[in-house]
Amino acid sequence: MRKILCLWSSLVLLAGSWGCGDDSEPTDITGPEIKPGAGRAYEVQTVSFASIDGVEVSALFGAPQRALENQRPRPAVILVHDVFGSKEEWIFFFEKFLQEEYLVLAIDLRGHGQTSLPDDNLNGIMDDPEQSLALEDLERSYRDVQAALDWLETRRAEVDASRIGIVGNGMGGNVAYVSMGVFPGQIRAGVALSPGLWDSRTLEPLVVGNGLQPFAPHSLLFMVGSDDIIPLDDIGQLEYSRFAADLAAKTSEPKTVKVFAGSADHGLDLLDNPEAVELLLTWLATYL
Numbered sequence: 001m002r003k004i005l006c007l008w009s010s011l012v013l014l015a016g017s018w019g020c021g022d023d024s025e026p027t028d029i030t031g032p033e034i035k036p037g038a039g040r041a042y043e044v045q046t047v048s049f050a051s052i053d054g055v056e057v058s059a060l061f062g063a064p065q066r067a068l069e070n071q072r073p074r075p076a077v078i079l080v081h082d083v084f085g086s087k088e089e090w091i092f093f094f095e096k097f098l099q100e101e102y103l104v105l106a107i108d109l110r111g112h113g114q115t116s117l118p119d120d121n122l123n124g125i126m127d128d129p130e131q132s133l134a135l136e137d138l139e140r141s142y143r144d145v146q147a148a149l150d151w152l153e154t155r156r157a158e159v160d161a162s163r164i165g166i167v168g169n170g171m172g173g174n175v176a177y178v179s180m181g182v183f184p185g186q187i188r189a190g191v192a193l194s195p196g197l198w199d200s201r202t203l204e205p206l207v208v209g210n211g212l213q214p215f216a217p218h219s220l221l222f223m224v225g226s227d228d229i230i231p232l233d234d235i236g237q238l239e240y241s242r243f244a245a246d247l248a249a250k251t252s253e254p255k256t257v258k259v260f261a262g263s264a265d266h267g268l269d270l271l272d273n274p275e276a277v278e279l280l281l282t283w284l285a286t287y288l
Helices: 065-070 087-099 135-139 142-153 171-182 240-249 267-272 274-287
Strands: 043-050 056-063 074-080 103-107 159-169 189-193 218-225 229-232 236-239 252-260
Touching: 043 142, 056 087, 056 142, 074 087, 074 142, 074 171, 087 103, 087 267, 103 142, 142 159, 142 171, 159 171, 159 274, 171 189, 171 218, 189 267, 189 274, 218 240, 218 267, 218 274, 236 240, 240 252, 252 274, 267 274
Parallel strands: 074 103, 074 159, 159 189, 189 218, 218 252
Antiparallel strands: 043 056, 056 103, 229 236
16 A cells, blocks of 8 residues: 655745736847857756656756767766756856866656656656655655666766765655665765655654665765754654754764854755855765
């Protein structure tokens, strides 16, 4: 029986609108003359690959220009989104990785974006409200990372399979941690941004690798805001910094927990801080 998901996490919905004025009369728009420059070219394509339990995982794969020109195998980074998110949430940060000449693979976890849940042919839960994301789907999301690892293994002309990292945002940080634990020999370094997920009834931590053997997470950087919390009526609060510390306690060296004092930023919002960006990229450069 599928256990329907009931959890505490952070979910921010961004909504925007475009307005149009009266376009009955033409408008001339002029601007400064800018000479064309060399610019940068990045190839980003949509790809897909199957997990071991039959889920077709959708992903965005990006390559830096030099990799396209020289075809020299380069390190790759797998990007994992937050719960109820999608691979597209990483687009704004693609260029940072590509500038550092990493290959980038952002995946849609099962039941999210264009990746279906097991045993169905529909798109993600955001497209069909009748689909129910269950706890077991999140707990098995490491299989989607496994599918990504297997796909990267087939791209040896481009990918240095001995240098693959993983970066997760929010609940994706949990998946990054679990994936590192299950595939310690295939994932060399990882970063978890604001990991944390709890059962809303029992407050039990979720997606932390319980029951998986062998399990050996290592080489992980955890980043979290000190004021990133979920207040609970009459019983205190849930702290992402504590969640990260608990995961780090079960992680082998090298490991670091960076708590940004006075910050309530969660997940990708942490990367608005140049210090966090530098720390992330330095961690990957050092251990990947």
